[in-house]
Amino acid sequence: MLHRCFLVIALYSLAPPLLVAQETCPATGIPGMPGIPGTPGRDGRDGEKGEKGQQGAEWAGGLGPQKGLKGEPGLLGFPGKRGESGDPGEPGDPGRDGLAGEPGEAGSAGVQQRAAFSVSRLTSEFPDRGSVIHFLKVITNINDDFNTATGHFRCRVPGTYYFVYHSSLEDRLCVLMKMDDTLLTSFCDHRRTRRQVTAGGLAVYVSQGQEVWLETKDYRGMVGMTAGYSIFSGFLLRAH
Structure with a gap:
């Protein structure tokens, strides 16, 4: 069925007169399909660099971190570990001269000090039990450092000495070597054999x-x- 539409123009008798157009037939068509999206456009060119702005005012409030006022000093911390040693310093000034020492023993300059003794018992009698062994015959006794009356060697030259004894036995023997009532060492032979020998020696430092x-x-x-x-x-090995 063919629809006909007419455009009616009405003239109203109003002042001023108006012409009104009215469509007597409403649209009845179906909407068309959406079109295909177009291709994205290219980025525009960069604009010119702007001028440097003015420095902003100091921030005085609002959110975000702000610089606070200087605080009070904290408590003293624990001592730290010792650091590495520094470089050696410069030599210091020479010290004052010390006091003069006491005069030494009389002697000749450049002469090496000596001390030695060798004494023999030269008796068939046994020494007393628990007593000093006396030696009656002097073989060598420089400056009389060994006293045959007491059986003691008295140190005149301090240093390292070597002491040794050699004994012929008729029975068992124990020999103690002492220095100022201090036992240095002991030598014992407990065999009951006639006509035997024993010996012993020791190096020790002896003070004057x-x-x-x-x-x-x-x-x-x-x-x-x-x-x-x-x-x-x-005998003296080395003076000190």
Whole structure:
């Protein structure tokens, strides 16, 4: 059925007169399909660089971090670990001269000090039990450092000495080597064999004025005869 539409123009008698157009037939068509999206456009060119702006005012409020006022000093912390040693410093000024020492013993300059002794018992009688062993015959005794009356060597030159004894035995023997009533060492031979020998030695530092000697203990079978001497010797290895 063919629809016809008419455009009616009405003239109203109003002042001023108006012409009104009215469509007598409403639209009845179906909406068309959406079109295909177009291709995205390209980015525009960069604009010119703007001028540098003015410095902003100091921030005085609002959110965000702000610089606070200076606080009070904190508590003193624990001492830290010791650091590495620094470089050696410059040598200091020379110190004052010390006091003059006491005069030394009389002697010749450049002469090496010596001390040595060697004495023999030269008797067939045993020494007393628990007593100093006496040696009656002097073989060597520089500056009389060994006293045959006491059986003691008295140190005149301090230093390192070596003391040694050699004994002919008729019975068991124990020999104690002492220095100022301090036991340095002991040598014992407990075999009951006639006509035997024993010996012992020791290196020790001796200060000036100290004394060294030999003593017996329980066994005292030391003899000294023409066929077999018992000898006590000592000599300075190095003076200090």
